[in-house]
Amino acid sequence: MWFRNLLIYRITQVIDLAAETLEAALASRLARPCESQELTTYGFAAPFGKGPDAPLVHATEGMLLISARKEERMLPGHVVRDALKEKVDAIESEQLRKVYKKERDQLKDEIVQTFLPRAFTRKSGTFAGIDPVAGLIYIDASSPKRAEDLLSTLREVIGSLPVRPVTTKIAPTATLTDWLKQQKAAEGFFVLDQTLLRDTCAEGGSIAAKHQDLTSEEIQLHLSTGKQVTQLSLAWQDKLTFDLDDKLQIKRLRFTDLLQDQANQDGGDDALSQQSASFFLMMRTFREFVPELLTALGGEEIPQSI
Incomplete structure (x- = not known):
């Protein structure tokens, strides 16, 4: 459970972060597997326990723990590039014409859609601890981009999330x-x-x-x-x-x-x-x-x- 990284955000306005309210909001964006033609999905999952009855918000002494999960299909770039080259070479050889960028992009999209259902998936999770009393959100993430993914999705489901990264007066x-x-x-x-x-x-x-x-x-x-x-x-x-x-x-x-x-x-x-x-x-x-x-x-x- 112990966080290994820490990005700190200040809550700048009073918002309703009651556990019951937050639980209902997170339930509107549950983590789910990728469909056959989806590259990625993102949603909230229970931080502790498994199964449909596991709460999406763990609350203790007014402090809240939530968890977001991302699932993405792993489609190596070199696989797509090799397939695209093979397709382009075949067209240029058989039809004796040049394949230009617009057609290349269309061929690439078709290849990606063909390969997606067979691609492996990878899951990753991000935890956030919310302390309404201190007015702070702590995110266990090694990059601001990963933290912002969680914050922006949280903002979507609760309607408003006025936060900013904590900064200091002196660099x-x-x-x-x-x-x-x-x-x-x-x-x-x-x-x-x-x-x-x-x-x-x-x-x-x-x-x-x-x-x-x-x-x-x-x-x-x-x-x-x-x-x-x-x-x-x-x-x-x-x-x-x-x-x-x-x-x-x-x-x-x-x-x-x-x-x-x-x-x-x-x-x-x-x-x-x-x-x-x-x-x-x-x-x-x-x-x-x-x-x-x-x-x-x-x-x-x-x-x-x-």
């Missing part, structure tokens, strides 16, 4: 660079052993340091020549380790054994209870961690209303 790269220069992070945070340094100029290079002593003279020399930190591995208290980049994306998120052992103890022997306990503990940790992170990075940027 994260400036704060991270200062932490590395000073060899000390904000209170509660600790620099670990991986970073990515980039030149500020457009054509500048980059240096990736992994499992390195980031207090070394070598790292300090790179910083003195103008390189800035665009990604840094960090720890928070004795609860989390993660990589933070200059776009406030968190990757390689790891919860310490202390938290996982507590979830195991709270959840007991039942699998669903274990998952529920893990989710609750994770969201409660986010309630403390995210405000501290934003404060450490200079405070959250709140756009002025027009």
Whole structure:
């Protein structure tokens, strides 16, 4: 259940996110298999459990968990290209004429439609934790595009979803660079052993340091020549380790054994209870961690209303 990535979105207006209301909305866009001529489908699925009776919204202490699932047919590009070339070559050889772009595109569409029913399918899921009290949505996604797929679909089914990515008053790269220069992070945070340094100029290079002593003279020399930190591995208290980049994306998120052992103890022997306990503990940790992170990075940027 533990998220491995974290993209954070601020809810900017009051909206109805009651579990019952959200459950009914998600039910209007259920995840389903691809039909024979469909490239992809996208919808909501139960985050815990299986079967028609499994709820689409898991709620605990006012915190909500939802899950979206994408199914897509895998049609390798080289297969289509090879079939298209074979078809074009046959036409040009038999009919002694050139096949131009418009006809090529039509032939390609026909080939795709022919191959689709036989193509394998791949499923992928995306989880989102919603904390109406904190006014935040946490999405376990490694890219903004994947998060936006979930948010846009959620917006469609509930009618309105006023959210924006969380940003800070000071550019994260400036704060991270200062932490590395000073060899000390904000209170509660600790620099670990991986970073990515980039030149500020457009054509500048980059240096990736992994499992390195980031207090070394070598790292300090790179910083003195103008390189800035665009990604840094960090720890928070004795609860989390993660990589933070200059776009406030968190990757390689790891919860310490202390938290996982507590979830195991709270959840007991039942699998669903274990998952529920893990989710609750994770969201409660986010309630403390995210405000501290934003404060450490200079405070959250709140756009002025027009």
